[in-house]
Amino acid sequence: MPTYHDYLWLQPYLDKRFAFGYCAAVIPGRSPAEVLSLLGAASSHSDSDMHLEAVGVAEVGEVELDLADQAVASGLGSLHVIAVAAIDGDDTLLIQLNGGSFAVTEALMRPLLPDREVVAHSLSVNADSQFIWWSNGERVAAFELFGSGPVIGDERVADLIWEVGGIGIDDDAHNEPGEHAVEGAFALTERITGMAVTAELFEAGPFTVAVVPGEGRTLQVDRPAAPMQNPPSQWREVARRYKAAERIPLHGMMFKARPPGGRPSAELEFWFKPRTCMRLADDEGVLFLQNRQKQTWFRTDGVLEVRSGGYSLDIHITQLLQIHRTWPDARFADLLPPDTAGRAVEVNGRRAWEFEMPPDWAGLDSTVAFDEETGIPLRWKNKTCTHEISELETGIDMGDGFFTGP
Incomplete structure (x- = not known):
């Protein structure tokens, strides 16, 4: 059974790629393409091509920022930029860096939740944190990764937290409790969903970075009236x-x-x-x-x-x-x-x-x-x-x- 020790390879990402915050979700039984479709992402073949590729998490953060700039320049309305990758066949890891909170926002995640166990967690640059478990579309448990608040919902989660360790009650910690909270969150996600996020995926896995609309919206592009609105020399x-x-x-x-x-x-x-x-x-x-x-x-x-x-x-x-x-x-x-x-x-x-x-x-x-x-x-x-x-x-x-x- 996985524990936080199985995810200690995450440490370099905490100091660098996750330094400005992250959110992540594991969605079993849905491929990355299906996830993007359900979230209303623009088609990768459409005029408003809002898909880019990234290899490994090292590229994801930079590509997300670039795609966000591109989307704003294209006149898109309310939007979010996320990255998805296949974990094992038709299972998906959704991740957002640079302070995003898409994965822990239920209104945004709702199309992905029915008929499966979905787990999401996040950590902001200010150390605000969340862990959420949805089962068949219903939120069954939620808590803060650093243990500063109560565990709300399914009592099974409390036992699993103790088993995986790291989440606010790390018996092996020599400093503050919860010093391995992120590692513990990934381990707990694996215990609930059965899907392991691997170091190989983070290092060199293929990610698709895409623009998706906000709640209840579709991607709309305000096209200029003419192909070239600005003089080419400006x-x-x-x-x-x-x-x-x-x-x-x-x-x-x-x-x-x-x-x-x-x-x-x-x-x-x-x-x-x-x-x-x-x-x-x-x-x-x-x-x-x-x-x-x-x-x-x-x-x-x-x-x-x-x-x-x-x-x-x-x-x-x-x-x-x-x-x-x-x-x-x-x-x-x-x-x-x-x-x-x-x-x-x-x-x-x-x-x-x-x-x-x-x-x-x-x-x-x-x-x-x-x-x-x-x-x-x-x-x-x-x-x-x-x-x-x-x-x-x-x-x-x-x-x-x-x-x-x-």
Whole structure:
């Protein structure tokens, strides 16, 4: 029988991915596709495509935030962004990060509850917590994970809490009671539903991240009257295209030029697959790999070796491809007035719009040229160096194995 000890592998997620709160639910006997359909998610083939893929919980939180931004920009009304994954065949894990509470809101979960045992639990950034058990559509038990309130409902839950441990009454705890409350919640969920959430699922399982409407609503998109409402050279349109380009697989050459007297300039061939897959090559072959789990390989003495540090790259392609990180304290779309017009330029045969950017985190002024078609940054220039992309290919098909070393 599972106890909280079987879920101690969750600890790294509590410190990182769950740090801003989470909610999760296990829904037996319903596939992820069925769950999304019952919740009223937009069809993955519809005009309002509100589905994205994520591998492992490490990506789920970032993809949920991106999809929420995309949904707002598309004019959707009241909405929630959730992620679902198959546990074992036709059973589903529903999870929401970044402070969501969808799974413990009965009005939202109601379509999933009839004719089965459904369990949900949550923890907020303020340490507010809930555990709820529904049986055949009726709430039969509820309590707080840290034991600060009574167990309401089915008396069987009190015995199960003692058996799994960790939930506010952890006999093994040497600090405060409930220090393993989340691990205990997952163990108790398994005891009730019979469905085990595994470390492998959290690490590398395929999740679908989707937009679902609020209670009693359907997804409605306020479409612009014309296909292009904003001039393509204006910052609001360029910033929108840049955001959408974060999901495009890329291949090309990147050149980094430095002023005379500085370090030598460098050039690398790159492959990039959102969100974290990177492959870099020089004249001697593959130099660097990073896969979706952020495992890295670096070439040393002609051999690719697993490395978590201790290597030096002449070019960090994310400095250009994810250039919004250069202004960490500001929303990228708000860096310039929305009607600011870019200057028409050409970068290695591609038309682009170039903008004078505000000082970055280091206080440096710069110019950035964004591809007219995709919004991808093609050139970034400041007084210390110039990054530039050439021979750009977009939307190429690359399997995850292409970014994993020996």
